[in-house]
Amino acid sequence: MVQAEQGAPLYQQLAQRLWEGVDRASMADGERLPSVRLLAAQYGVSLTTALQALRWLETRGYIEARPRSGYFVAKRMRRTKRTGGAAETKHASAKRWVRPVAELDAQARDHLAIAGAPSAVRLDLASAEATLYPVDRFSVLLRRLAYQHRDLLVGSHVRGSGYPALRAQIARQAIQYACELDPDELVVTNGCVEALNLALRAVARPGDVIAVESPTYFVLLQMLRALEMPAYPIPCVPESGIDVDALKAALDRGVPIKAVVTVANGNNPLGSVPSDAAKRALVELLRERDIALIEDDIFGDLCFGDTRPRPVRAFDEGHGNVLLCGGFSKSLCPGLRLGWIAGGRFTERVKALKYTTSMATAELQQAAVAQLLAGGGYALHLRRLKAALQSQQHALRDAVMRYFPEGTEVTRPAGGFVLWVKLPGIDGAPRDTRTLFERARAEGVSFAPGHLFGEGGAFDDCLRLNAGNRWTSELDAAVRRLGELAAQAEPIVAA
Amino acid sequence: MVQAEQGAPLYQQLAQRLWEGVDRASMADGERLPSVRLLAAQYGVSLTTALQALRWLETRGYIEARPRSGYFVAKRMRRTKRTGGAAETKHASAKRWVRPVAELDAQARDHLAIAGAPSAVRLDLASAEATLYPVDRFSVLLRRLAYQHRDLLVGSHVRGSGYPALRAQIARQAIQYACELDPDELVVTNGCVEALNLALRAVARPGDVIAVESPTYFVLLQMLRALEMPAYPIPCVPESGIDVDALKAALDRGVPIKAVVTVANGNNPLGSVPSDAAKRALVELLRERDIALIEDDIFGDLCFGDTRPRPVRAFDEGHGNVLLCGGFSKSLCPGLRLGWIAGGRFTERVKALKYTTSMATAELQQAAVAQLLAGGGYALHLRRLKAALQSQQHALRDAVMRYFPEGTEVTRPAGGFVLWVKLPGIDGAPRDTRTLFERARAEGVSFAPGHLFGEGGAFDDCLRLNAGNRWTSELDAAVRRLGELAAQAEPIVAA
Numbered sequence: 006m007v008q009a010e011q012g013a014p015l016y017q018q019l020a021q022r023l024w025e026g027v028d029r030a031s032m033a034d035g036e037r038l039p040s041v042r043l044l045a046a047q048y049g050v051s052l053t054t055a056l057q058a059l060r061w062l063e064t065r066g067y068i069e070a071r072p073r074s075g076y077f078v079a080k081r082m083r084r085t086k087r088t089g090g091a092a093e094t095k096h097a098s099a100k101r102w103v104r105p106v107a108e109l110d111a112q113a114r115d116h117l118a119i120a121g122a123p124s125a126v127r128l129d130l131a132s133a134e135a136t137l138y139p140v141d142r143f144s145v146l147l148r149r150l151a152y153q154h155r156d157l158l159v160g161s162h163v164r165g166s167g168y169p170a171l172r173a174q175i176a177r178q179a180i181q182y183a184c185e186l187d188p189d190e191l192v193v194t195n196g197c198v199e200a201l202n203l204a205l206r207a208v209a210r211p212g213d214v215i216a217v218e219s220p221t222y223f224v225l226l227q228m229l230r231a232l233e234m235p236a237y238p239i240p241c242v243p244e245s246g247i248d249v250d251a252l253k254a255a256l257d258r259g260v261p262i263k264a265v266v267t268v269a270n271g272n273n274p275l276g277s278v279p280s281d282a283a284k285r286a287l288v289e290l291l292r293e294r295d296i297a298l299i300e301d302d303i304f305g306d307l308c309f310g311d312t313r314p315r316p317v318r319a320f321d322e323g324h325g326n327v328l329l330c331g332g333f334s335k336s337l338c339p340g341l342r343l344g345w346i347a348g349g350r351f352t353e354r355v356k357a358l359k360y361t362t363s364m365a366t367a368e369l370q371q372a373a374v375a376q377l378l379a380g381g382g383y384a385l386h387l388r389r390l391k392a393a394l395q396s397q398q399h400a401l402r403d404a405v406m407r408y409f410p411e412g413t414e415v416t417r418p419a420g421g422f423v424l425w426v427k428l429p430g431i432d433g434a435p436r437d438t439r440t441l442f443e444r445a446r447a448e449g450v451s452f453a454p455g456h457l458f459g460e461g462g463a464f465d466d467c468l469r470l471n472a473g474n475r476w477t478s479e480l481d482a483a484v485r486r487l488g489e490l491a492a493q494a495e496p497i498v499a500a
Numbered sequence: 501m502v503q504a505e506q507g508a509p510l511y512q513q514l515a516q517r518l519w520e521g522v523d524r525a526s527m528a529d530g531e532r533l534p535s536v537r538l539l540a541a542q543y544g545v546s547l548t549t550a551l552q553a554l555r556w557l558e559t560r561g562y563i564e565a566r567p568r569s570g571y572f573v574a575k576r577m578r579r580t581k582r583t584g585g586a587a588e589t590k591h592a593s594a595k596r597w598v599r600p601v602a603e604l605d606a607q608a609r610d611h612l613a614i615a616g617a618p619s620a621v622r623l624d625l626a627s628a629e630a631t632l633y634p635v636d637r638f639s640v641l642l643r644r645l646a647y648q649h650r651d652l653l654v655g656s657h658v659r660g661s662g663y664p665a666l667r668a669q670i671a672r673q674a675i676q677y678a679c680e681l682d683p684d685e686l687v688v689t690n691g692c693v694e695a696l697n698l699a700l701r702a703v704a705r706p707g708d709v710i711a712v713e714s715p716t717y718f719v720l721l722q723m724l725r726a727l728e729m730p731a732y733p734i735p736c737v738p739e740s741g742i743d744v745d746a747l748k749a750a751l752d753r754g755v756p757i758k759a760v761v762t763v764a765n766g767n768n769p770l771g772s773v774p775s776d777a778a779k780r781a782l783v784e785l786l787r788e789r790d791i792a793l794i795e796d797d798i799f800g801d802l803c804f805g806d807t808r809p810r811p812v813r814a815f816d817e818g819h820g821n822v823l824l825c826g827g828f829s830k831s832l833c834p835g836l837r838l839g840w841i842a843g844g845r846f847t848e849r850v851k852a853l854k855y856t857t858s859m860a861t862a863e864l865q866q867a868a869v870a871q872l873l874a875g876g877g878y879a880l881h882l883r884r885l886k887a888a889l890q891s892q893q894h895a896l897r898d899a900v901m902r903y904f905p906e907g908t909e910v911t912r913p914a915g916g917f918v919l920w921v922k923l924p925g926i927d928g929a930p931r932d933t934r935t936l937f938e939r940a941r942a943e944g945v946s947f948a949p950g951h952l953f954g955e956g957g958a959f960d961d962c963l964r965l966n967a968g969n970r971w972t973s974e975l976d977a978a979v980r981r982l983g984e985l986a987a988q989a990e991p992i993v994a995a
Contacts (some may be wrong), residue, residue, distance in 0.1 A: 135654040144646045144654050149863070151642040158638050158835040159630040195690045202857050210728070211706050225921040228856035234704070340653040342862040361723035362697050362755060363690040363858065367837040369642070 016057035019050055019145060023058055024067055027078060032441075038076040041235065041261070042212035052212055052235040053460065063258075070259035072382040100218075106424035126483040129451040131273060131335070133473035137393055138338050139377070146373040159370045160290075165360050167345070168194025174378040175331070175345055182312075184319040186329070190352045192359050193366045197303045197332030197344035202228060203362065204328040204346055205264070207354040208297040209234055213263035216255065218247050219424070220458035220467070222273045222301070225266060237262060239460055243416045243425070245278035246272055249286045256294055264297040270314045271272050271304030274425040274458055276418020276467040278314050285320045288327060297351065299329045306387055308420030309395050318347070321400075325350030333374055334421070336387065341370040391420075392473070398424060400476040401484065408488030422473045428466045433491040434496030435466035441487075441494045448490075450483045465497055514543055519562055522573060533563060536756070537707035537729065547707055548955065552969070566982040569992045592712035599632075621978040622815050624919040624946040626768060626830070627755040628968035632888055633833050634872070634881050641868040652863045660855050662688025662840070669873040670826070670840055677800075677807075679814040681824070685847040685985035686711040687854050688861045692798045692839035697723060698857065699823040699841055700759070702849040703792040704729055704798055708758035711750065715920070715953035715962070717768045717796070720761060732757060733954060741767055741774035744781045751789055765809045766799030769914020769920040769953055769964040773809050780815045782820060792846065793822045798839075801882055803915030813842070820845030828869055830917070831882065836865040837866030881945050884890040886895030888907035888970070889917060896979065903983030917968045921959045929991030930961035936982075936989045937963075943985075945978045960992055 023044065032038075038059070039047065045055040059076050062068045069079045080357060156497040159170075166172065179186045194200040209215060211233035217225060229236045237260055240248040241268030247267055256262060267287065270278050281288070291298045302316045316325040328351055332344030343366070348355035359365075377383060401424055405415050412429025428436040440456040455467030474480060518539065527533075533554070534542065540550040554571050557563045564574045641724060645652060652663075659972045661667065667683040674681045689695040705730035712720060713732030724731045732755055739912055742762055752756060762782065765773050774782070776869030786793045797811045813822040827839030838861070843850035854860075872878060896919055900910050905926025920954040923931040969975060 098570065124984040138654065140650045140653050147646040147653075151639045153645065155639050156630065156835075158635050158642075158833055159633065160835055195694075195861065198856065199690075199858040206726075222857060224859070227852075229858045231701075231853055234666065269840050338653055340651075340655055340863055342858070357722075358726055361693065361719060361726045363694040363721070363837070365837060367862060368835055369865070370862060398899060454640045 006144065014057075015050060016061060018166060019044075019048055019054055019058040020061045022048065024062060032078050034078050036078050037074070040075060040212075041214065045212075047469065050167065051230075052233055053230070056214060056235045056237065057461065074257070074259055075261060090362045093138045097180075112445045114481060120437070126480065126481065127474065128470045128487075131469075131471055131473065132333075132339060133390065133394065133422060136475070137390050137473070138339065139382065142382065142409055143338055143341070143373055146376050147369065150369060150372050153370060157372055157463075160368075164357060165192075165365045167366060168368045168375060169374040170379070171343075171371040174375045178383075179316075179377060179436065182314055182315050182319070184329075185323075186347045187374045188485045190347050190349060192346050192348065192352075193353055193371055194332075194344040194346055194359070195363055195366055196334055196342045197301065197330055198224060198228070199363065200330035200332065200344040201266070201299065201301060201348040202232075202349075203230070203355050204330055205232055205234065205266075206350065206358050207328065208299070209263045214261050216260075216262045216265040217373070218267060220274055220455070220464050223267070223453070223457035225301075226457070226460070236460065238463075239265075241272060241275060241277065243275045243277050243418075245283060246275070246277040246496045247283075247287065247415060249283055249290060252287070253290055256290075256296075262296060264299055264301045265291060266301065267317060268301040268304065269417050270302055271308045271418070271420030272415075273304065273421060274423050274453070276416050276421050276423065276425070278308055278419040279319070281315065284315070284317045286304075286318050288320045292321075292324055292326050300327055302327050302329055302331045303335050304421040305331065305390060307394065307422070309391055310419070314420075318349075319347070325352075328355070336390070336448070337374065337377070338467075341374065343370060343374055393495065394422060394472060397476055398472040399429060401470060401472045401480075404481055404484040405470070405488070408487070409487045410492045413491070424470045424472060426468050426470060428468075428491055428494065430466070431496045434498075436491065436494040437497045438466060438468045438494065441490055444490050445487055448486060450487055452487070462497075504638040504766070505537035511549045511556060513520050514539075514545055514553040515556045516551055517543065517603045519557060527573050529573050529744065532569070533573065533709075535570060536709065540707075540789075546725075546940050548725070550707040550973055551709060551730040551732065552956070566588065569754055570756065571754075594858075596928070621975065622969065623965045623975075623978070623982075626964075626968065627828075627834060627964055628885065628889065628917060629970060631970070632885050632968070634877065635833065637872060637877065638663075638836070638868055641863065641871050645864060645871070649867060652867055655863075658815050658865070659763055659917065660687075660860045661851060662686065662861060663863045663870060665874070666838075666866040666870040669870045673873060673878075677810050677814070679811055679824075680818075680979070681842045683805065685842050685844060687841050687843065687847075687850055689827075689841055690858055690861055690864055691829055691837045692737070692796065692825055693719060693723070694858065694859075695827065695839040695841040696720065696796060697727075698850050698853045699794040699825055699843075699846075700724070700729065700761075701725055701795045701853050702823065702843065702846045704758045705796070709756050710762040711747060711755075711757045713762060713767065715769055715950070716761070716918050717763060718952035720796075721952070721955070728757075731955065732916055733956075733958075734760075736767060736770060736772065738770045738772050738902055738913075740778060741770070741772040741776075742782065744778055744785060746818075747782070748785055751785075751791075755899040757791055759794055760786060761794045761796065762812060763796040763799065764812050765797055765801045766913070766915030768799065768916060769948070771911050771916050771920070773803055776810065776815070779810070779812045783812050783815045787819055787821050795822055795824050797826045798830050800826070802886060802889065802917070805914070806888055809915075813844075816844070823850070831877070831885070832869065832872070836869065838865060838869055867941070886915075892971055893919060893967040896965060896967045896975075897981040899976055900965070901981070903980045905987045916961065917933060917966055919965045919967060921963050921965060923986055923989065925961070926991045929993075931989040932992045933961060933989070935965045937986055939985050940982055943981060947982070957992075 041052055041055045045052045067079055068076045070076050083387050171193055172191040175191055176186040176188045179398055213234055215229055216237045216239050218241035226236055239252045248267055300317050305316055308314050316329055320328040321327045329347040346355055402415050405426055410429055414424040414427040438454045453469040455464035460462050475476045536547055536550045558565055562574055563571045565571050589661035612720035666688055667686040670686055671681040671683045705905045708729050709732050710724055710729045711732045711734050720749040721731055723973045734747045741764055795812050800811055803809050811822040811824055821846055824842040841850055897910050900921060905924055911920045911924040933949045953959050
């Protein structure tokens, strides 16, 4: 008998009810269960919860997944009598279903609130301070363009794919790391977030399961929730990124994955960069299975070392199965809000979605970025920015090692802005970074708490720290205080 | 027996198969039919087609709608034996279901292609020529801001709702026409298109039926298709806008409308402005039924006459049931791509969706618009722009009356950019503006063909002409040629 504990998470309660349903319907061994989408509708829960419930039953051997088919009642599993109770909760769960899925959860809202409070010591966002960007150069470029090319203020709505010179420059940049992009497949977006949003909607529909790296960028998880696409986590490790074998195993088990999102180069939050062999294995696996790959390469230009790592897309060999998303908000100038997407074989869909999502992107800043890239100052700027980020990461890492409790683990990122920190447990119980977050916040220090980066509590003892700020004694003091609070952090009590 | 003709539209074929299914299942009079969403999935068609099929059966008395419940088998309707045929088409229709819904239809793609061809005489887009906008003023403002406020190039990602000074100015503008907006409910968007997209997603989910004006702005119809929200047309007339009685009748018949979109002031394409009484009736009807109203007020500032008409939202009296969308692309400067939304009671959801759709809007142009509005030059600019639009509309209208076939009907818009033209029939058969569109296009003259503005062929003999360009002899020649081609246009042959 599947038995969820008192106060168990919703998905466990659902798993129990689901199994009761299987029992009640006298479903035979090997009989197929309803789809995730149907279950969610029937039981009045989110798609994520429905999928979690199925996986919970699967890991316990009640049901089994089959490739491309769904979930089936496992053979040789003993049945028990039903215990009732489902009928009573029907009305309540139907109400739950109509709850707006687009609402942010409380923690994400906290995060937004903090993002809007400029007084705090900002260790939360993945952003570098203004002095690290060529703001003066952009000031000159924008002023010149606003004077000489006033047409940029008028006609952008007829060029929904973006300013031609910028699309050409993006393709030219990519050639430098042996990644062929066609300017005609490029669409300029309002930041990389819009690129990701368009990519997801181009390849998947509400209810479709999207595999994501675990841990991953929390805005991606919020985005999937808003799009009603359940996220299926694939382990990701600091040394080598996404676990392609685990992804393959999930596909072989029949998890109905519609698309995979990877932040391969300079993964957020791990800072990992997979080997070229791993990238090739990923792209080939997904091509074989006809599953789209969405790649977020916004940190690609910010990977340390002499050679800019190639995006996974570079290994696609013209099949067009990778939707490559990039942007300039991390590497060049955050306030211009410019991103881009190379849609591959999904280009027409991406363009159609751009048309009805925001129609076009303002052109003045597109022209400015195009001129900066054409002028050749980008390589020098990147060298400086990467050197600064690397030295700031060293300083921040040293401070964490010095001030945080013994046993704290910190990543050595291969690129990007952030460090990922795992707190040591207390007598085997993990330390809670949610409460730590609240306490640090009360003292004016913000960070990104681990639970935002995955579902199911896997990262509740982790936190992400931003190394984008120049190292100062004020920062040192903030990390010291954070370390003291971390030492006092409470263990997580099992529900 | 429901009998679709050979070569009948897909929805009629579906209606036939649906009724065969009712028959086969021996459903009793008064029994409830599956939901639109389920039917679409079962029969492998779009939600729009499923809804059309149900309405086709309804108008013929086979089924009946009940308020808030759905469709039911009508009483006293004679049944016939099924004729088979559904099984054979099952596979084909399942394939059709996986066809990406986000693809633009062929005509919309034509329209995009034309929009990208700058050589044509542009009577297609609702846009005014550059000389009618304060481009020089923006050039000065942008240059000054790019010099003095370089912080605008850096920090916008922490202010996802938009630049505070702009939100304050939007609220201040609205006070002038007695519409109270709270700066805290405002979110600045990448054009009014993003505002509409966020509004729809804030109040409805895929599968939910959205009532729209008929005819309406074609980007809205494409957007609904991309969002998988079936559009339910409500008649809209040049004199008074949306027919509130028809909307009420549809609701009373049980059409499951989740939200209504209105372009009340200066409707696109009709140029209508409803009376205040009609606006109040609309807002009260929807509040009573707990149905959200999305108002696109992008043409509100461009209505002729001395008094700026109040948006429908002004009659909401604090209930927050109206999501008001606006923007500056039509009235102030097209290339800045700035819009906004006042979310009312849906504000939190709108903000959450903005966060995962594009995160934030670039701030440089927000600050420029805020300064222009604060400087007080907007009222003067609007007077000039409206005078130009009105005189251009007169010239265009006169030319249409002169050159088009006798019996052509043309609107006298109360505002906005466009004229809506209905061609006279030939021996009772409507003239086809699709083929006219192709022929005119071949001669370098573009317009927006009527079929883009509604579904089901209601506007296939109409066209929309843009009066945003200064009247020239070249335009006169283009309209004359268009009139000649219209005189030769073929009648639409019934399928």
